[in-house]
Each structure stands twice: as C-alpha cells, then as structure tokens.
Amino acid sequence: MIRVLLADDEAMIRAGIRSILGTDQGIEVVAEAAGGREAVDLTIAHRPDVVLMDVRMPRLDGLAAAAAIRAMAPEIAVVVLTTFDEDDYVTAALDAGAAGFLLKASDPRELLLAVHAVADGGAYLSPRIAKKVIARWDGGGFANKTAARARIAELTDRERAVLAGVGRGLANQDIAAALFVAESTVKAHVSGILRRLGLTNRVQAAILAHEAGLTGR
Structure with missing residues (x-):
C-alpha cells in the first residue's frame, strides 16, 4: 500500500485528488494539509511514502515545505502538483528535491502513474514539463x-x-x-x-x- 499525504490550500482540489487516488486500491490517503507548515508537521507525524504538494500554500509555500520535508525525511518522495509550469517553478521544485512535477490540468491517470513511480524510487515529470527539461x-x-x-x-x-x-x-x-x-x-x-x-x-x-x-x- 502506498501512503499519500495531500497538501493543497483548496478543499475542493484536495477532494478531487482524493477521489482520483481512491480509484487505485494500492493507494491510501493518510492525511491532508491546507498549509505548508501543516504539511511538514503532518508528514513527520504520518511518514507517508509520497507527498503531493501544491506550490502556492499559506504559512509556508509549497517549495519551501518540500525542501524542509526532504531535509528531514529524504526517504519520502515529494511530487509538486501545480497549475503553473513556468521554468522558475520547475527549476525551484527540482532544487527543492522534488521527485516529480505534475500539472493539475494533467490527465488523472498521470497522477496515479506519478504516485506509483516515485513510491517505487523513480521520478515523474508531466510530459509538458519533460519537454521543457529536454529543451534545456x-x-x-x-x-x-x-x-x-x-x-x-x-x-x-x-x-x-x-x-x-x-x-x-x-x-x-x-x-x-x-x-x-x-x-x-x-x-x-x-x-x-x-x-x-x-x-x-x-x-x-x-x-x-x-x-x-x-x-x-
């Protein structure tokens, strides 16, 4: 079972992500956070396998939260899930130690692929993001x-x-x-x-x- 923590400041977004993850019997959502600091605290408390982290979060932005999680628990994979695909966000996410970068506009199947990939020790970039990285x-x-x-x-x-x-x-x-x-x-x-x-x-x-x-x- 892959244990996942959701971190997004919008309740409806969290509900949608939870619904998608719920279609996979091999994934369990163990906690939800509405802010970056809460995400860090809940990650340390629950020790999930994967954290799905929004970029724009209150009380500590998602990238800073991702870096904090990776510093304290490097075995936990963080996937940045966002509506933004600007180069600065991609670079900052990778620098923060994210194992994946996924756009919220992606096909729901990508979310499941990303969770399984990073939980298995791999990495996952949304195809649109991968094209940017390859171009670089x-x-x-x-x-x-x-x-x-x-x-x-x-x-x-x-x-x-x-x-x-x-x-x-x-x-x-x-x-x-x-x-x-x-x-x-x-x-x-x-x-x-x-x-x-x-x-x-x-x-x-x-x-x-x-x-x-x-x-x-």
Whole structure:
C-alpha cells in the first residue's frame, strides 16, 4: 500500500485528488494539509511514502515545505502538483528535491502513474514539463557534456550503469533486473551516487546522465 499525504490550500482540489487516488486500491490517503507548515508537521507525524504538494500554500509555500520535508525525511518522495509550469517553478521544485512535477490540468491517470513511480524510487515529470527539461538539455541550459562526463568520472562502472538506468526513467526494480542484482543493491548505489555527486534527487541525476551521454541520447 502506498501512503499519500495531500497538501493543497483548496478543499475542493484536495477532494478531487482524493477521489482520483481512491480509484487505485494500492493507494491510501493518510492525511491532508491546507498549509505548508501543516504539511511538514503532518508528514513527520504520518511518514507517508509520497507527498503531493501544491506550490502556492499559506504559512509556508509549497517549495519551501518540500525542501524542509526532504531535509528531514529524504526517504519520502515529494511530487509538486501545480497549475503553473513556468521554468522558475520547475527549476525551484527540482532544487527543492522534488521527485516529480505534475500539472493539475494533467490527465488523472498521470497522477496515479506519478504516485506509483516515485513510491517505487523513480521520478515523474508531466510530459509538458519533460519537454521543457529536454529543451534545456538540448539548448545547453545545464552543464555541458564535457563537464558532465568529468563529474561522473569518479563513479565505478556499476554506478554508471545504475545512473544510466535512472536517466532512462527506470525504477529501481527495473534497473536491478537489467543488471542482474538485488533491488536493495540498486537503492544503495543510487543513494551513493546522489551523495557523491552532490545531487538532490533522481531527477537531477537523470539530467546529469543525459548530459554525460549515458542514455544514448
């Protein structure tokens, strides 16, 4: 069972999200928050697997709340759920450690896909957001390929293989199957890669993997 906390200051939005999540028997909503500070407190109290966080929240904005949650409980995945797709929001969300970024205008099925993906240790970007991120890769918005390759030079061959899997959007289970290792081994490698490279989350790792040419793009 995937345990989810909803954080949005609009009761009707929370009700709609809860209704969508309720169609999946593998998901349970354990708490709801109407403000950013409340979201942080309830997350620590309930320890959900996933937090769905709105950007514009009272008493602590959603991005600051996401950063606080990731700092105190890095094992909890945060998905930013918002009506805004401006580049500044996307960048700030990734910097805050969000494992996903989803637009409220998205197909409801995307919400379920996102929750399952991040709960399984993966990452999820709304297709519209993914296009923006890819455009930044292609446009050189992130570190260039030479710098990216230099950055991953310290990784072992196995760690690079794991990072390549992350870059392809694979969950830990799929990477483990591809490399014929235990899922726990992949989780340990991912944690080590993030720590050694100074990355906040899998999305940032995926970006670096693309820049370094590990995914074949």
